[in-house]
Amino acid sequence: MKRHSTWIQAAVTAMVLGSTTIASAVTIADVLGSPDAYNGKTVTVTGTVAAAFPVGTESGYDLRDGTVKVSVVSRSGPPTLGASLAVTATVRSLPTDEEEGTQLPPFLVETSRAPAP
Secondary structure: OHHHHHHHHHHHHHHHHHHOOOOEEOOHHHHHHOHHHHOOOEEEEEEEEEEEEEEOOEEEEEEEEOOEEEEEEEOOOOOOOOOEEEEEEEEEOOOOEOOOOEOOOOEEEEEEEEEOO
């Protein structure tokens, strides 16, 4: 019986660890420079809120780091304009428009935010 419970504990641990997503710290420029490489991945970026738009109880905002910025979609209200944030989010990149040959910039779907250190 002990052997069976040890196996179950190991299986549960593997499932939990295997399903845990660890956000990697990257720059906004990294995400914009390689959108396909980051598509669907969870990342943490830092920057300053350059614009914020409330949409009911949700929001969208632009996060700027130097000369580059990325748009963020959030299930929370908008952050304060000018706030310095560390944002953990999933990168979303849309496919290239075959007809026009253009690709829209990637955007982030926020999972959490905190004041930047």
